[in-house]
Amino acid sequence: MTINGEERKSTIDYAEFSAYVGKEVTVKGTVHSIREMSFGAFVILRTARETIQCVYDTGANDFRLPDNFCENACVRLTGIVAAGQTKDGSVRYEIQMRGVEILSLPAAVPPVVISKKTVQCDLSTNLDNRPVTLRNPSQRAVFKVQEGIQRGFREYLMTQGFTEVHTPKINFKGAEGGTNVFKLDYFGKQVYLAQSPQFYKQMLVPVYERVFEIAPVFRAEHHDTSRHLNEYVSMDFEMGFIENFTDIMNMETGVLKYIMSLLKREYAPELELLHVQVPEITEIPCIKFMDAKTDVIMKKFKYQPTDMKDFDPQEEEILGKWAKKQFNSDFLFVTHYPSKKRPFYTMDDPEDPEYTLSFDLLFRGLEITSGGQRIHDYGMQVEKMKEKGLDPAEFETYLMTFKYGAPPHGGLGIGLERLTMHLLGFKNVRDAAMFPRDINRVNP
Amino acid sequence: MTINGEERKSTIDYAEFSAYVGKEVTVKGTVHSIREMSFGAFVILRTARETIQCVYDTGANDFRLPDNFCENACVRLTGIVAAGQTKDGSVRYEIQMRGVEILSLPAAVPPVVISKKTVQCDLSTNLDNRPVTLRNPSQRAVFKVQEGIQRGFREYLMTQGFTEVHTPKINFKGAEGGTNVFKLDYFGKQVYLAQSPQFYKQMLVPVYERVFEIAPVFRAEHHDTSRHLNEYVSMDFEMGFIENFTDIMNMETGVLKYIMSLLKREYAPELELLHVQVPEITEIPCIKFMDAKTDVIMKKFKYQPTDMKDFDPQEEEILGKWAKKQFNSDFLFVTHYPSKKRPFYTMDDPEDPEYTLSFDLLFRGLEITSGGQRIHDYGMQVEKMKEKGLDPAEFETYLMTFKYGAPPHGGLGIGLERLTMHLLGFKNVRDAAMFPRDINRVNP
CATH class of the missing domain: 3.30.930.10 (Bira Bifunctional Protein; Domain 2)
Structure with missing residues (x-):
C-alpha cells in the first residue's frame, strides 16, 4: 500500500536546451534515423514534437552504441548539448551522445520510409499504413x-x-x-x-x-x-x-x-x-x-x-x-x-x-x-x-x-x-x- | 455589398451589475416566471447563466407591460439596477422595470413546470421533454x-x-x-x-x-x-x-x-x-x-x-x-x-x-x-x-x-x-x- 505523489520530470525538452549548452541532459524518444559517417554516425531522435540531431563520435569518448541500437527503437539517451548554426543563421542544438538505454525494440523494418521530409509513397499506401506513416x-x-x-x-x-x-x-x-x-x-x-x-x-x-x-x-x-x-x-x-x-x-x-x-x-x-x-x-x-x-x-x-x-x-x-x-x-x-x-x-x-x-x-x-x-x-x-x-x-x-x-x-x-x-x-x-x-x- | 466589423456588445451581464446601481441597463433573456403582486409583479428573467429578479411597479412610473407579455417570451428589458440584501446577507441585484420589447413569443404553455427550483415531474417525463426541462x-x-x-x-x-x-x-x-x-x-x-x-x-x-x-x-x-x-x-x-x-x-x-x-x-x-x-x-x-x-x-x-x-x-x-x-x-x-x-x-x-x-x-x-x-x-x-x-x-x-x-x-x-x-x-x-x-x- 503506497501513497502516490506528483509526477516528476526526469527528462529535458528540446525547448529548454538553450539553458543546457555544455551540460549533460537526458532525453527520451524514438530513433528516427541513423546515418553512418566516417567518425561514427548522426542519429536523429524523434520526440513528441521535435527531431533532435545526436552525434555519435567513436573517437571522442569511450561510449559505444549497444549492438541492438536501430531505427525505430525507443530509447533514453544521454549526452552533452552543443549549439550549432543552421544555413539560415538560426541556432540549432544537438546532442553529443554519451549513453543510450534501449526502452523497446521494433520487430520489423517499416514497410514505408518515414524518415525523409515527406512519406515516400502514394496517398493510398500512406493511408493503409497510417499507424506508421503518421510518425513522419x-x-x-x-x-x-x-x-x-x-x-x-x-x-x-x-x-x-x-x-x-x-x-x-x-x-x-x-x-x-x-x-x-x-x-x-x-x-x-x-x-x-x-x-x-x-x-x-x-x-x-x-x-x-x-x-x-x-x-x-x-x-x-x-x-x-x-x-x-x-x-x-x-x-x-x-x-x-x-x-x-x-x-x-x-x-x-x-x-x-x-x-x-x-x-x-x-x-x-x-x-x-x-x-x-x-x-x-x-x-x-x-x-x-x-x-x-x-x-x-x-x-x-x-x-x-x-x-x-x-x-x-x-x-x-x-x-x-x-x-x-x-x-x-x-x-x-x-x-x-x-x-x-x-x-x-x-x-x-x-x-x-x-x-x-x-x-x-x-x-x-x-x-x-x-x-x-x-x-x-x-x-x-x-x-x-x-x-x-x-x-x-x-x-x-x-x-x-x-x-x-x-x-x-x-x-x-x-x-x-x-x-x-x-x-x-x-x-x-x-x-x-x-x-x-x-x-x-x-x-x- | 458591405464589410462586416467586430461584434458589438449591446446588453449588460448580471456579473457587471455592481457597476450600474442606480443606472439604466438593457438585458436580454427569457421570462422565466411572473408572480403577480399588489404593486404589480415580480418578473424573473432567465439569462444565459443567471436568473434576475425584475420588479414591475405600476405605481412607480408610467411604464405598462405589453398585453402579450407572458412566461417564456424572449424579451429585451430595460430598467434601473437596484441592490438588495438576501437572507444570508449577500448582495443581490434586481431591475426596476422601465421598458420591455418582445423578441419572440411561445405558442403554448410548457407541459411541465420548469420555473420552480427543480423540475416538477418524474425522470421519465423529464427526459421525454428535454428541450423544455433543460431550461430549468x-x-x-x-x-x-x-x-x-x-x-x-x-x-x-x-x-x-x-x-x-x-x-x-x-x-x-x-x-x-x-x-x-x-x-x-x-x-x-x-x-x-x-x-x-x-x-x-x-x-x-x-x-x-x-x-x-x-x-x-x-x-x-x-x-x-x-x-x-x-x-x-x-x-x-x-x-x-x-x-x-x-x-x-x-x-x-x-x-x-x-x-x-x-x-x-x-x-x-x-x-x-x-x-x-x-x-x-x-x-x-x-x-x-x-x-x-x-x-x-x-x-x-x-x-x-x-x-x-x-x-x-x-x-x-x-x-x-x-x-x-x-x-x-x-x-x-x-x-x-x-x-x-x-x-x-x-x-x-x-x-x-x-x-x-x-x-x-x-x-x-x-x-x-x-x-x-x-x-x-x-x-x-x-x-x-x-x-x-x-x-x-x-x-x-x-x-x-x-x-x-x-x-x-x-x-x-x-x-x-x-x-x-x-x-x-x-x-x-x-x-x-x-x-x-x-x-x-x-x-x-
Whole structure:
C-alpha cells in the first residue's frame, strides 16, 4: 500500500536546451534515423514534437552504441548539448551522445520510409499504413495544426460566453431529416447516425443562449470525391438573441482571426515544416448571392452559370479570385442564398422571401461554412415544414424548442478536415484526415 | 455589398451589475416566471447563466407591460439596477422595470413546470421533454458542471504536453474486439461503432507521445441499469515513455485535482444551486486488488466475496467507506487486477503474471476509471492474443503500432456522465446525461 505523489520530470525538452549548452541532459524518444559517417554516425531522435540531431563520435569518448541500437527503437539517451548554426543563421542544438538505454525494440523494418521530409509513397499506401506513416514529422504536423484549429474555435467561443455541449450521435428519425444518413439497428428499432448536431444545438439555445460542439458527424454519401468524407469532425455553434444574421458572421470572423493568431503563436514549428503561410484576416468582405451571380460571375468574368440557384465549383473559384483581387482577402461571405436550396429551418429574408438570411463562407474559392439565421417562431416553422413536404408530427420533440419559446438565433458549422485541407493547400481532404472514412475505406 | 466589423456588445451581464446601481441597463433573456403582486409583479428573467429578479411597479412610473407579455417570451428589458440584501446577507441585484420589447413569443404553455427550483415531474417525463426541462436552472446547471469537468480534463492535459486527437467512430472489425458493439451497414460492408478509442490512441502514442480524446463511444449493452448508457462521452488519454504504471495514476490525480479546482473557481454558481461540495484531493491512496479483497473486504469488513477475480458493487462500496475512514479520501486506486479479467492489451505484472499493471479508480465507492500499462512489445502482444483466443491476423493494422516500434505506455478512460453523476450525488446516470440513450430511449 503506497501513497502516490506528483509526477516528476526526469527528462529535458528540446525547448529548454538553450539553458543546457555544455551540460549533460537526458532525453527520451524514438530513433528516427541513423546515418553512418566516417567518425561514427548522426542519429536523429524523434520526440513528441521535435527531431533532435545526436552525434555519435567513436573517437571522442569511450561510449559505444549497444549492438541492438536501430531505427525505430525507443530509447533514453544521454549526452552533452552543443549549439550549432543552421544555413539560415538560426541556432540549432544537438546532442553529443554519451549513453543510450534501449526502452523497446521494433520487430520489423517499416514497410514505408518515414524518415525523409515527406512519406515516400502514394496517398493510398500512406493511408493503409497510417499507424506508421503518421510518425513522419510532416504528417504528424498536419494533425498538430488541426488540433490548433479546433482548439482556437473552442478557446475563442469560451471567451464569448458559449457553453460546450456534447449531443448524441445515435438519433431517432425526427432528429435527422434528409437522405444520406447511416441506418443502424438499435435493439430492434431503426435509428440513425447524426449527420449534424443541428436540432440539438437549436434545442440548447433557450437553455444556454450560446452553445458549441466539436464532434464527429456521419454522412452516407455515395460519391467518391476529393472533397467528401463519410465521417468528419464538425465544429458547430449556435447563438441566441441575435439582432441580425450578420451577428453570426461577425462571430465567425472573430473565430477565424483567433485561430490564425493561435496557429502563428503556438504552432509555428509545424507551419514551418509544412511551408504554410497563415492568411491575414482583418475584415471579411460580403456579397449577396445574386450580386455575385450577376455582377461578378456573369458580367465581370463572362461565365455562364448552368444553375441560377447555386454555385458550381468553378463559380466558387471565380469568387475566390475576385475577393483576393478586390479586397486582398482569402475569405468571402456570400449571403442571401435562394430559399429553395436551403434547409427547412432557415429563416427567409422578410424583404424578399425568395432568398434567405443565410450565408456560406468561401476560403480561397472553396466553401468551408454554411450558416444562417433559423426560424424561431413555432407557427412559421410548422408552415415551412409543410411547404417543404415534411410532416411536423415526425419532428415533435424538435418543435418543442419553438412551441415553448425560443429567441431569434442562428449558427453555423465548419468541417474541420476541410478547413485544414484548404489551409494547408491540399488537393484531397483525405490528406487532412487522420484515419479517413470514405466509400472504400474503414481501415485502419 | 458591405464589410462586416467586430461584434458589438449591446446588453449588460448580471456579473457587471455592481457597476450600474442606480443606472439604466438593457438585458436580454427569457421570462422565466411572473408572480403577480399588489404593486404589480415580480418578473424573473432567465439569462444565459443567471436568473434576475425584475420588479414591475405600476405605481412607480408610467411604464405598462405589453398585453402579450407572458412566461417564456424572449424579451429585451430595460430598467434601473437596484441592490438588495438576501437572507444570508449577500448582495443581490434586481431591475426596476422601465421598458420591455418582445423578441419572440411561445405558442403554448410548457407541459411541465420548469420555473420552480427543480423540475416538477418524474425522470421519465423529464427526459421525454428535454428541450423544455433543460431550461430549468438546476437542470442546466448539471450540464454546465459537466462542461467544467471535460474542460478541466482537457486544460490540464494541454499543460502536460498532450495532443488532442479525434479518432474515427465508424470502425472495421480489427479495431473493435469484444461483444456489445453496434453493427452498421456501410455501403454493403459490416462495420462497427467505436466502443472506445483504445486502439487509435495507442497507435498515436508513437506519433505524439501523449494524446487525449473527448468523444462519444457506443456500447450495445442489453441491460437496463441505473449505471449504464448505450452512448456516452469518454475522456481518454494515453501516454508514452512511462517509467511505471503509477505515472498514469499520478497523471489522473493531477487531472482530478485540476478539475475540482476549476469547478470551485469558475462554476461556483452552479455548484451552489445544486448544493454540491466538491471533494478535496491532496493525494489518492492506493491498494492492491488482493490486499483489498483479503485484508479490507474479508478480514476488516467480514464480507464473503462470491468472485475472487472481481468486485461486486457491495465490495466497491466497502472500499469506498474504508478509504474515507482510513485516509479521509473520496477516491481510492485499486491496482493489480487479475490478468483473467483485463483486456488482451493489458501488461501483466512481471513479478506475478497472474496480475496486471492496471488499476481502477473508485470515487465514493463507485468505479469511474479503468486504466493501466499496455503491452508495447509486438511478440508479447501476439502471444497474448493467441492465449486469449484472438486471431492476430484480424488485428493487423493495430499490431503495426508495436511491430514497428512503440515505447512503454499506458492510459485510461473516464466516463463523463458517470463522473458527473457521482460528483453531483445522483443515483441514476440518466440524470447526468443531456439526452440519454438507453435500451428504451433514443428520443429526443
